[in-house]
Amino acid sequence: MREIKFRGMGINGEWYTGNLSIIKQRIKSMGIDPGSYISNKAGVPFAYKVRPETVGQFTGLEDKNGKGIYEGDSYTAKHKSGKVYTGQVKYDLSFVFDIEGFEELFINGVGAVKTNRTFDIHSFVKWFDEVEVIGDVYQNPKLQEASHASE
Known part of the structure; x- marks a missing residue:
């Protein structure tokens, strides 16, 4: 079975790979703004905001x-x-x-x-x-x- 992971370019220009999360509303308790995030297996707070147009899935x-x-x-x-x-x-x-x-x-x-x-x-x-x-x-x-x- 194929590994499901994504790649996206962070707002800093760096590429990140891992799990994709799309946050639709601000999560006040965690200080997370809406957007697309790539994280490793640990998840939040180890997630990087990425430009949504650069997100692509691993083949x-x-x-x-x-x-x-x-x-x-x-x-x-x-x-x-x-x-x-x-x-x-x-x-x-x-x-x-x-x-x-x-x-x-x-x-x-x-x-x-x-x-x-x-x-x-x-x-x-x-x-x-x-x-x-x-x-x-x-x-x-x-x-x-x-x-x-x-x-």
């Missing part, structure tokens, strides 16, 4: 370097044919890799399930070698622009 997979792959990550993936593709990890009822050049890849007979231009994340790792996280769309918006360039 349960790691890249070729052992780095955890999270929703919002940008990546490169080398296909068995030798061609390298780039894209972004998204959540669309399940985790998917959104791939630039998808149509070309599908026409060349990779054989994965086609859903627009995305691959189910578990099918993806079967057909690609050397998946590597190259950044995330929050710290480098150009990676997000690049993944949408071929839409």
